[in-house]
Amino acid sequence: DAGITQSPRHKVTETGTPVTLRCHQTENHRYMYWYRQDPGHGLRLIHYSYGVKDTDKGEVSDGYSVSRSKTEDFLLTLESATSSQTSVYFCAISFSGSYEQYFGPGTRLTVT
């Protein structure tokens, strides 16, 4: 199993506060992804990274930013959380040149 951890696993925050979620991998994989999962929508890509300091937007990137200063860490930041960002957030990694993605355990975020 790919070594992927996410922190925190659960968070409750208030509207307007900044929030940062962390994804950490021990596999030295090039690609990392952030998704959100909401009922009836499957998983939707927020941002992804194809190397240190190389990132790009996904289909639902508004209100989110990311950073990757080290291969093993990919951070997702909500600059000013809104109730519409209440969701379960998953990080995934991909071996370079591979189709498959491997997912972390998820972070449940509630914005009140």
Added chain:
Amino acid sequence: TQLLEQSPQFLSIQEGENLTVYCNSSSVFSSLQWYRQEPGEGPVLLVTVVTGGEVKKLKRLTFQFGDARKDSSLHITAAQPGDTGLYLCAGTYNQGGKLIFGQGTELSVKP
């Protein structure tokens, strides 16, 4: 915009029954993957199909990729309560690229 449509969205069956889940798109994918997700956990990859017409079997699960690489199906034979979960299909257009997910099929197998 590429979309993957999964059907049905919900399926409740008795132990021992057979079932098929469908994943359809108007776009051609270079590969199609199936994941299974249990409550409170991340999706776990079951299989990847890359060749049109390809069939893969994983114990009681049979996965098929359509000849035109626009659709896929997952067939479960003699379902068991342990098969309960959310099944997701996902397509990609290039290696290491972005995955497009279907909405998921929530399967409940009752003893």
